[in-house]
Amino acid sequence: MNVFWTRGYHATALPDLLRATKLSRGSLYAAFGDKHSLFLRALDRYIADALARMDVEFAPDREPIDGLRAYFAGYVERNSGANGRRGCLLVATAMELAGRDADVDRRIGSFFKAMEGRVTGALSRAKAAGKLADGVEPSSAARIIICFVEGMRVVGKTAPTRIISQATVDALLDRFIR
């Protein structure tokens, strides 16, 4: 996963994977099939990690606004310095492979859907608690937020400063909460 993450799918060669897994060529093929299958498994793990993180952040017994803040804080962290420069496997994969690889399409599409559902849920609970600014509609606000955080991952590839990222997410949240 780490190799695909830092290099991208096409730029990752078999020797890179052998070095990272400390496996021989034969063992790697016996264990994972081909490069494409291995990549899919790496992507699945990346997605599972991300969803698990969000399930903690947006846990139903938590204040939804706090959850949103934690969610944003995670993106600030992942977007700063070396983390930022490394980028996001999911975004990189979407740009590199989506539309040309049906297996990837399904995964990317369902991930964004899952994320949208979770953010919408948190915003709905916040709205029910009267914490949202006037006129904010949970589902469209969720779509805004998702585009925003994924865009951070793009911009963060070249301009990763924590202070600015933090200020930017704060300014966005300010537009949505009361």
Add this chain to the structure above:
Amino acid sequence: MNVFWTRGYHATALPDLLRATKLSRGSLYAAFGDKHSLFLRALDRYIADALARMDVEFAPDREPIDGLRAYFAGYVERNSGANGRRGCLLVATAMELAGRDADVDRRIGSFFKAMEGRVTGALSRAKAAGKLADGVEPSSAARIIICFVEGMRVVGKTAPTRIISQATVDALLDRFIR
């Protein structure tokens, strides 16, 4: 440019470029040097086109809010249907090559800076004209908007419907204008 745009840098092979340019191998190398130089020229054109478009949208004699609407409308258009699935050469390049290619780094970085400057300018003029909502600060709002539109290009790779994109940009703009 079109070939790199639809396939990405690594996935583009010499024969693809020969077919697209209708040049022979020798002629292509005589004209452009190597693959990397040709890619840089393609990227430069893509960036120049984008900046030229923004110079029209954010022309100083135009209502800044109208400019912003036109700017968003362009992203909705580029993000819908086949255009959306095709994606954005700049975003794809940022994810694929930034951090590993100094020539690319410079171009991506300066593009985002240029875009941020233009959006900030439009927002400042809007603020001066009293058209911005209370508490909206042009420079941080510009950073939000840039992350948002670049994120659209990512999400749009798999979920490109015009109606939703339009509704989402409208909802975002609503948070910023009076």
Add this chain to the structure above:
DNA sequence: AGATATATAGACCAAACGGTCTTAAAATGG
């Protein structure tokens, strides 16, 4: 028309690609 410059097609190159297979070494089980 004839000399010169330019562009073409494509043979050719070494290196690297993803993937398979054989052989030897290391664990493992009774």
Add this chain to the structure above:
DNA sequence: CCATTTTAAGACCGTTTGGTCTATATATCT
């Protein structure tokens, strides 16, 4: 301690990669 299975190392395969070079054809110019 021997027989069996599992693992490792790496030779090997055909294909494709980015890049060069030569021979031929096509313009161009006086």
